[in-house]
Amino acid sequence: MKVVGTLVTPEGDPAPVVLLFHGFGGSRDELEIPSVGKGIFTYTADKLAAEGIASLRIDFRNSGESDGEFPDTTYSGQIADGLAALDFVKTLDTVDADNIGIIGWSQGGLVASAVAGRSNVPKVTALWAAVADPKQGQFGGALYYTSPTKAPSLGL
Numbered sequence: 001m002k003v004v005g006t007l008v009t010p011e012g013d014p015a016p017v018v019l020l021f022h023g024f025g026g027s028r029d030e031l032e033i034p035s036v037g038k039g040i041f042t043y044t045a046d047k048l049a050a051e052g053i054a055s056l057r058i059d060f061r062n063s064g065e066s067d068g069e070f071p072d073t074t075y076s077g078q079i080a081d082g083l084a085a086l087d088f089v090k091t092l093d094t095v096d097a098d099n100i101g102i103i104g105w106s107q108g109g110l111v112a113s114a115v116a117g118r119s120n121v122p123k124v125t126a127l128w129a130a131v132a133d134p135k136q137g138q139f140g141g142a143l144y145y146t147s148p149t150k151a152p153s154l155g156l
Contacts, residue, residue, distance in 0.1 A: 001072070003081050004028075004065040005058035008045040009094045016099035017089050018048055019115075019122075020057035021082055023106025023129075024073075027064030028057035040105070054095045058085050060111075075110065082115035090121075099123060107131050 006028055009015060020041045022030055029039035036043055045055040060078045062068030068077075082102075090097040101124040104112025109130025116125040 001061055002067045003058055003061060003084065005056050005085065005088075006042075006045070007054070007056045007092075007094075008049050009054040010049045010052045012052065014094060014096045015052055015054040016101070017054040017056065017092075017095040018101040018103055019082065019085050019089065019112075020044060020055055021078075021102065021104040021108030021111050021115075022057070022060065022063065023108050025063070026106070026108075028059050029064070044103070054089075056085055056089050058082075060108075075114070078107070078111045079114045079118070082111050083119060086115060086119055086121060101125065103128055104130060 020028065022028055022041065027039075029042050031040040032038065033040060033043055038046070041057045045057060048055050058081060059066040060073070060081045062070055062073045066081075086100065086102075089095055089100065100122050102112040102116055102122045103126045104110070105128045107130075109127035112125050112127060113130070116122045
């Protein structure tokens with residue numbers, strides 16, 4: 001199954017990298033910000049690059065330009081996509097594989113927390129308006145950080 005993504009890297013030495021996971025039914029370029037004419041993750045990727053941080057945003061299976069059918073749209077499938085994205089960035093010379101973070105929006109937050117917990121790789125995981133209880137369809141309304149020490153630090 002082909003999962004499509006967009007990698008943005010800043011100039012210079014290998015950079016810390018953040019994976020960006022979208023919400024249910026969304027895409028890597030979702031939620032246009034009218035004042036800037038870009039999707040929320042496109043805008044975020046540009047801002048991260050300006051601060052020397054690379055990013056990879058993916059379309060989960062059956063979203064955006066990635067392969068798949070609606071029955072493929074499961075938590076376990078999206079977690080597999082997230083783990084594959086994590087494995088992919090660790091192979092790149094342009095990123096620092098010891099400084100990886102994840103930002104998950106909505107259902108992408110659920111995926112981000114599962115990927116972080118199963119891999120034990122990210123230094124920081126941010127849950128942005130994340131799913132609070134997927135069985136109830138409840139969503140949070142804030143940005144939460146999980147880190148062994150403090151809010152985001154990617155070696156900057």
